[in-house]
Amino acid sequence: MFSTRTALTPSLIVIVGFLTVCPVVMLVLGSFSEGIGAFGKFTLEKYIQSYTDPAFAGIIVNTVIFTIGSGFVATLLALFLAYLNTRTNIPFKFLFRIISIIPMMIPHILFSVSWVLLLNPSNGMINLLLKQIFNLENSPFNIYTLGGMILVEGLLDLPIAYLILAPAMAAFDVSLEESSKVSGASNLRTLTRVTLPVLRPAILASFILVIVRSLASFAVPSIIGMPGRIYVLATHIYRIIATGFAADYGMAAAVGMSALAASIALIYLYRYLTSESEKYVTISSRGYRPSLIELKKAKYPLFAIVGLLSFVLIVLPVLVLFYTSLVPYSMVPDARAFSMMNWKHWLDVLKDPISLLSLKNSVFLGIVGATLGVILSIFVSYVIVKVRTRAAGLLESISFLSFSFPGIVIGVGFMWFFVRTPLYATIWSLLIGYIATYLPYGIRPLTSAFIQIHSHLEESSRVCGGGTLYTLRRIVIPLLIPGVVSGWILMATMFVRELTLSVVLSRPGTEVLAVQILRFAEDGLWGKLSALGIMMICISTIIVVIASLIGMKMTRVQETD
Template structure:
């Protein structure tokens, strides 16, 4: 046993080096390859050709403008929902929170397609209601403001979740003391709650900005038809027109996206520096405001906002799928299920996309879980700097824009793997490995939370009784973390199944995913088929979220994002 188990620890000596090796392959190697390619392009003078291209500066401008406006919109919506659902006695909090988080789980290209079907002169739903703008009117979403608006809708749940976690830890004794001193609710909110909420607000803004910067689905659907290219869509077009300079150009463009994202996070760090937000005393949701008669105004208002964020776009998407062509009014005479029949039974491409997305998502979720359990075991038992560094390296790929990670893996696997002489580029395996890298952090969080709640005495007693590591893992650890492991599988499956940004650059013939299929169908003019496929994807997302909701009571706190 000596040498197999680290002295004074239940952790095998090989475990942490294995975790480090996996992190080096999934996180360090692709980003290092991207950096090397960018430096090589810089040394060869390619950077001047990129910097001299007017398309770069217009794309950078559009990226920054839409990201900043989208972040502001997400802040307004997300903060309003967070304050009202966390601090007031408004009714229906559970349902409102569940529905508000839903847009974050829906693929951005589906969100964009649904809003396109809901607005403009060719909307089947608006035509059926006889409120469509006159024919020839421009589609208002094909603009910078349209892209920013959908960024705000898509990423408002990120602000909500970041702010809500901070609001749940507010010192209720401090709030009660202020009330007993005669402070009004407005004064308590302004002088106590709002200052203590700044970390959550700033963190939500930073997450939203980074997500807007790397979003591909929304500007691809709304921007490309209007010749508005952001940096992710510009990279996509660079690959579509492949030349000998493409790799160097996209490496530099990806570096610019990464710099913008890191700058956003740096602004967050600078805004919080020098401020002490530690609170003392009891915390919890009981620090709530009774809003009295205002609930009869605010409750319908929140449901109205959710109607326009979710229900109306979904109804428009269904209407677009049930008419024979885009622009045909939705009536009983025009209703047809041909699009759904075509998607499910006739179109080989969509059947392949379903099979690829489901198999990739399932493979990513299950394989990552096996690695995640070992990584969570190792990291939860380390309190040193090396453990913190490894944890940070796992987080980096998920925090980076997906387009950057896709380019990184293209650069790693564009050439055959040395010694093995095997080419992964153009196969489904490169997408799977990129998913491993990007969703490792998603898989890890619920399992780490479960490990932190385990009593180490159980495992220690088994170890002293002679049980080996794998025996303890099978008989003690895995049964106790099973609910969190199940949640990890569902979360990763849900996110991976609807992913577009990574697979948009990595797919080839026969490896299309659902996100790619929806984008290609809409791009080719088959909006009815794209709408039908999108409806099926939304229903699948809702089903998976309901599964998580049913499991919520058995899961560690914080695993299901929309629950307390």
Template sequence: MPRLSIIRSSQPVWLLPFVVVIVCLLSGLPLARLLYAGLRFSLQGKATGLFTEPATWIAIRNTLTTSVGGTAISVFLGATFAFVVTLTDFRGKSFFSFAFVLPMMIPPQVTALAWVQMSGPASPLLKTLGIAPPLGSPQPLYSLSGIALLLGVQHAPLVFLALKAGLGSLPRDGVEAARLAGASPLPVFRDIILPLAVPGLIAGAAIAFVSGVGNFGIPAILGIPASIYVLPTLIYSRLSSFGAGTFAEMSQLSMVIAVIAGLGLAVQQWALKGRDYRIIGLSGQNAAFSLGPFRLVAETGFCLVLFFVLAAPLAALVTSSLVPTYGVPLNLQTVSLDAYREILFRQSVTLTAFANSLFLAGTTACGLLLFTVLTAYLLARRPGKLANVITSLIEIPYALPGIVLAVAFILLFAAPLPLLNVSIYGTIWIILIAYFSSFFAVSLKPVASAFLQLDPSLEEAARLSGAGFGRRMRDILVPLIAPAAGASVILVFLIACSELTVSALLWSAGTQTLGVAIFNLDDSGSSDLASALSVLVVVMVILLMLMLEMLAKHLPRGVLPWRN
């Protein structure tokens, strides 16, 4: 008689333990370490030093001011845009959506740099156009309102996308039914559209707030020159002036950020809870109100907004990269490609940064895919409480501000590894592990939705054909989820390649990333080189996004952050 094996499901026995171990190592361990350190230092009374310093309270106040201000701007921009794009007969919707979401994909330090190059008395762009303010006038962006404005612009797409997801589920016939029931456009908006939009609006605002609290690039470029500190930049400056109490301070400051961010996330969860409106009727065409003569006005208005938040800063960035020094106008005599030559062929710092970022992003994107495919398969085939816990554990490091995660990894790896007695602190490997942890959720999402969308009978048919787990993976499952896997790799690469927040805390000589290199070049006054490097990063971001656009029709819905 053949031996019966106890197999209750399609997964091999090693799969669940494997995934659990990976998730614990990448997520559970650093989070637990941070929590432990924060609590221990607080209980031992070392907190008093930190929380009696006025600088701490000023940073907390600055953080809240800039995040709340940024959120208000994000909600205004994102909501206006979302309502007009989803509900009206506005033309060029896909182009405008792509352009509007682009700022989200551009690294924040690049956005900040571009805006600095666009404004102020020394702006090469304004000089070229002859409209620069007189020398000696202040740079208006080096202020709390400047930080808030840029946070608002950077995170407006988050509100836009959250709202669009809610409104996109409103099919045209829903609105038409309300019109036939006798409602004129205003009651339709009030009774049908607004109830659908409110959860998305709250959720979007909460995400924008959390992202604002955790943002490092913008306050670092705009705030540090003016000695305006928010919590993430305060942590950064404490680490730079390394002292005896640094670890204690850093872990406590991180806990403060984590608590503020956690409150924001809780609001988001609450807003979305029990309000899943995704399956209303047949998802046909979106509702369309006719704007009539206002259509041209709306379109012109949007073009103007996009000009100021996207075209002008990028033009300023390009201009700055083409002039020899900051403050020189661009013309036929001054134009030069020296900055590009410098960063691409001469400066070893930027070359190393390129090599490091490409290595880190490539390894993270491809390495994570292996874990991601196995995890996504497990989550799809074994839904339940455990799957929810695993999903949350994977999502927390991504939802947490990068600076908090970086501190967690510093605490975890500051001492040499047990048993091996090797320290990876200060090497590129600590950045790599932190990236694995931080971008697991980014990598997982496309693959997980592809697996969930897959008809389980496709795999069952392969089982009955006699194919074991490895064989099914290779022949059936992986080919079927390949587009989503491709999207996962490109998305992670895109985000990791220009990442600054995590690497800003974890880099040391020789392991700087592109994000760090841009920041350092700007910090040391080489704004032309910083701009040239930023231009290259923006070009790379746009190219990768276009690559994803081309994949889009093979992907499950909701995989690309800028499409619904």
């Protein structure tokens, strides 16, 4: 028992270390190598080549504008929503929970596509509609711009920003504001001198995290940016390895290094800010409910904005995709369009061997990958929570290492590794890459499950006469199930929709859903794309529902046992 326990931490460090450190090391080494076939031959040529490229400065400028712009859009919207939810008497507060959770269920690539279908300049539905109504020559909107990218990315990252800001806002001690007003300060002065400064660490943390996410984002830059020839770091790397005559993984690695460096710096800043914001939160008194602000006349107009946002975030993308999958080509939804609706695109997809292969591969990766990932997460979380030695601390930091690194950069790092192994171009290379990159999604819910199992709960079972195995069966496992289920669901949905890592690692024969959707988008096959996209959402939903049912069943059996 003791020997297995002591061997557990080192072996996990080896496994997780391989998964997360390997791609980073390979990326660094690769960036200094002459080429994917000449690994280890030192050269600075790739750096010189990529950073002296005259187009590179423009790409950096685009990246900065894109990420900071998305940061502003997401944070401001989230601030607005969080304030309305926690501090005012706005009706239907359950909507806010939905806004913060559901958009995560819709794959980013499909969300981006739905905006292209609405606002692209040649046949975007809204553009067509406006041209028809006002007899316009040109389309009033063009999604293929930096502004369009910022809008869509900002909306995609809104839930993340909201999840950071809402708890901070809820924990805000209103007596801080009240004492400012009692001291004679006006409302505006209170807002600028008390409220915003106290919330500043949380606001900055949300801003930084959105920047990190949009730096790693590939869906929006590829679907919206590339058709408008607006390249950011992620799509620049993609262009280096996926288009042109020869893929240059050395140059991709060299460019990737700057994305990696930026991510690491931002994550450090983020951690610093969150520890700062926790410092502030401790000031507030526990169990204190701030008094709600009466919105009066503004109540329903404000609610209309919230309703519109939830419609745009949740209903509209699915609606647009479903509609597009049924009509023969892009058209304004009118009587003619409805009369022409048919299932042709769905049948085409179901007859397309590559689409079917990608479906099969993604479902396999989702189920098998999530299962393996959760098993690994159980062991890692156990060590992080219960063993708590210095080695366990090391394990924790390497587990979260790759969390916010841009997936495409991790993909390039893995590419340098897999090319040297028989795993190259197999589904297993994708599986390993997925687990490595999304391990924190499994670890987070499981560590909280383990934290919930206070050592007294096990000890008490031992004293009551339950042996080690009996205790494991009746106490530990039942208490872990909710964490296992949510970890599994998170990983499975992430894997079914995975795009950024897959665009690098996927090869003929190992196509996955999101990559196939990207191909359809590149070819402008919107109907087929939409059909496949709706199938993808359905598969994710079915997986989630089945997993939750199994989880519920397993916990219920325990209760009546």
